[in-house]
Amino acid sequence: MSKLGTLYGIGVGPGGEELLTLKAIRTIEKCDVIIAPSAMNGGVSIAYETCKNFIKENQEVVISHFPMGKPDKEKKVFDAFKTIEKYLKDGKDVAFLTIGDAFVYSTYIYLLKYIKEQDYKTETIPGITSFCASATVADKILVIGDEPLLIVPGCRIDCIKDEKYVVIMKFYNQEENVLNYLDEKGFDYVCVQRAYREGEKILNTREEILNNKDYMSLIIAHRDSEF
Amino acid sequence: MSKLGTLYGIGVGPGGEELLTLKAIRTIEKCDVIIAPSAMNGGVSIAYETCKNFIKENQEVVISHFPMGKPDKEKKVFDAFKTIEKYLKDGKDVAFLTIGDAFVYSTYIYLLKYIKEQDYKTETIPGITSFCASATVADKILVIGDEPLLIVPGCRIDCIKDEKYVVIMKFYNQEENVLNYLDEKGFDYVCVQRAYREGEKILNTREEILNNKDYMSLIIAHRDSEF
Missing domain, CATH: 3.40.1010.10 (Tetrapyrrole methylase, N-terminal domain)
Known part of the structure; x- marks a missing residue:
């Protein structure tokens, strides 16, 4: 053979x-x-x-x-x-x-x-993950010190417990639910779309995110962070 | 100026x-x-x-x-x-x-x-993370489907709640505690040291991990996973 x-x-x-x-x-x-x-x-x-x-x-x-x-x-x-x-x-x-x-x-x-x-x-x-790429585009760190980092799809947003550093992926058409949860739990966040590609966008507010829905998006969220 | x-x-x-x-x-x-x-x-x-x-x-x-x-x-x-x-x-x-x-x-x-x-x-x-590199060396996936992925330092191992896909980092001299926790919670795991570098090792059992302590190690752990 x-x-x-x-x-x-x-x-x-x-x-x-x-x-x-x-x-x-x-x-x-x-x-x-x-x-x-x-x-x-x-x-x-x-x-x-x-x-x-x-x-x-x-x-x-x-x-x-x-x-x-x-x-x-x-x-x-x-x-x-x-x-x-x-x-x-x-x-x-x-x-x-x-x-x-x-x-x-x-x-x-x-x-x-x-x-x-x-x-x-x-x-x-291995390849560069979308969250590592997006973090550099938004100039927002992913995680530091002894803190955990949770990567979570939008439909599982309630998996966030007491983490301070979170990445939310795959939330197309669930933007409102995801942002409600993050606002309620005291997170700051930034949404990055199409990092390092044509159409790259950084959306800093709830309104911007809701008005610019795109499948190729992720959110980096922090709370109680000095960075 | x-x-x-x-x-x-x-x-x-x-x-x-x-x-x-x-x-x-x-x-x-x-x-x-x-x-x-x-x-x-x-x-x-x-x-x-x-x-x-x-x-x-x-x-x-x-x-x-x-x-x-x-x-x-x-x-x-x-x-x-x-x-x-x-x-x-x-x-x-x-x-x-x-x-x-x-x-x-x-x-x-x-x-x-x-x-x-x-x-x-x-x-x-951005760069290739140690966990993405280690996953390919061990040929073990990081996360799939709608599951969250938790990256957690050894000293915060109790942050693991119901996640099925976990990466444990920075656990030098806490190996026993980390492995006890993973065993108790029903995880399968593999430890990768120095991925893509001299001294690269894949450790598949509790005994191997405890007998080969190295600062440059991480563990990829799954439970209830078909992959």
Whole structure:
């Protein structure tokens, strides 16, 4: 039997070529096939756009549609797995691009599960998380001293207990509920959209956040902090 | 009055040149002065070692001693601020290197406070966090779905409430207490030391962790997770 390919899961950061690591670039350059997700069918892939200057003409590129949180997501992930498996069986190394970090709320994690069940060789490469990138854009720290840092999706905002440093992610269409909770609990906050990408915005007030809803948003919130 | 310099706070990742971003490298290359912390007086600076291949001979390098959690830390940070201020007043751009991400538990945050009080221009560049790097080394995810992720120092382990996905940092000499807590609460865990650096280790059992204590360690813990 011929040699099987390896799947490389690559965190490409928040978007913006400058936040790619050398390891991400070198891995992309050595793969035969590049697979990049797009949130919309036929839409642009942020992950592909981030890396396209390092992809050569002889590399095969597949843009794979992964609907975010839609009911057919599981089927789409399985379809992507079957596509990738075909290349791996052919002995081709595959780079799967994922925005942010590969092991933080990524579709890649679901995909990796199928790949590992079949015992293919895999390697995952970390990326700059959206919250680290957004913190530098807003010039607001994430956490200091002996304090915990809680990263929490909007629908689980009530998981905040006595933490002083919190990041809220994935709260599209739940903005009002999230902001009510933060206001009530005495948090200061800033909302960052599309850090390091076209359309980057820093929203400092409740009103600004409610008037500029965008799926690609996160909130950094502090209370009782000297920073 | 002549032009003042800018302070660039640069997250250089966990150590290991490959996890530097293009933006970190380009910023280091354009600065006049590079300041890198070392945990031990006269000891090596992990941050400097990570970047040294991108530092040219005509750049001034200062290794600054920052004792971790020792009583004279505040004075050392103030000394470093005075050193940096001198360069900024001379119109020199300064790169301050910090391992991991610049806004996650970094001494840079304390330093930045002094610099901002004096209204100097600053820019912070995000880095790969130790937990993202360690997760890929251990091949263990950080968080998925609608679950929160709690990052917590060892001395605050009791902040864990009902989270399924937890990272424990800074637990040197508290290993037993931390592991007792995790065992009692039904967590699986892996400990990663010195991810992407010389001496990298993955410790999978309680016994291994207790027999290989190292300051540069973190634990990724899951419970009730399918990943």
